[in-house]
Amino acid sequence: MTNAGPSRETRRQQRTWRRHAETYDAKVAKAERSMLAGSREWIGARASGRVLEVAVGTGRSLPHYRDDVTLTGVDLSPEMLAIARRRATSLGMAADFQQGDAEALPFADGSFDTVVCALALCSIPRPDAALAEMARVVVPGGSVVLVDHIRSDVAVIYAGQWLLERFTIPLQGEHLTRRHLGEVQAAGLVVVEDERLRSGAVERIRAERPGATRFEAT
Template identity: 80%
Template sequence: MTTSAASRETRRQLRHWGRHAESYDTKIAKVEGTMLAGTREWIGERATGRVLEVAIGGGRSLPYYRDDVSLVGVDLSPEMLTIARRRADELGRDVDLHEGDAENLPFADSSFDTVVCALALCSIPRPQIAVAEMARVVVPGGSVVIVDHVRSSVPVIRAGQWMLERFTIPLQGEHLTRRHLDEVTAAGLSVVEDERLRSGSVERIHAVRPAR
């Protein structure tokens, strides 16, 4: 995908989340109660120190972070960030929120102890660049924690995902048959946990940036 094509895709994502920010919570809550059960807890257990959540959205992970972490969030959509701010206020949670693109994170190299990305690489136009950016901003020895729905390891389910993509990609930029493990290793990260659930259609990855 060229830079100009990626820019068009990014603008489309910005428009999409502007329209659907308020309805996303209801939609994803149902999925998290079934297919993604335990996902937010799994993330929170692995996030320590100064934490960046990439594509924080409406802040659904906020209740699951430890009290002693210093939390920063970035998202493309100002509408989603408004929801995240509201949720943080309701929780009494201190979080530093920024508007920004996952493919060009507005942070210096080696700024965070942990970088989290939950359920977002499926719709980021160039996920390999986003993962490389996560690897850039995490400290040597720090963790990158990724959870997403991916292509199933079961052929019949994978075929169904492919069919659904004929609609989800043009309508909302959502890919169902991506998998991000190769992008993680290509970014120079070392995988310490790789778990696939729900017939292989959900993947949890915990990787570490090698220390110098």
């Protein structure tokens, strides 16, 4: 866990989510019914034990977690967290929500059995730093579960993504052509599931931190 203050880019993202918190659900719902269909369910099926959701946002994954998980959600935006808290209350779900930076998670090493990050590495300024933090706070043998949109393998789609980025990056810090598999491996995690969907523009990854499993004494 680093004690450095947030970067200029991180502060910009905080301002962005302050502006868009109330409209986020409506904007993302269409994508989750189409190109991202099934992704929240995929996450929920792989999350167990003490679960940390990084960049939990408005809590759109909450309905898909099993009843026996202990959930902590962290997000840069207090406005997004307020919506997540309301969603948890409406679901009758106990969860601990905290404001924090994905690049400097406010948790001790090995605090969680599963770490989840959905549709956020595209806008976190330094995804490599965030993934290193996720690897740090998950227990040896625990899982890091990721879903995001990434650069497509199809040339015409990639060209469209690149053009859109001329607007999405300066306006809201959203990258459409990143890929994260190499960063996951660079963080010291072992990839055990990796699937590409929608012409390669959506990726789902489950990786594990090497070492004793969470059920073994250390």
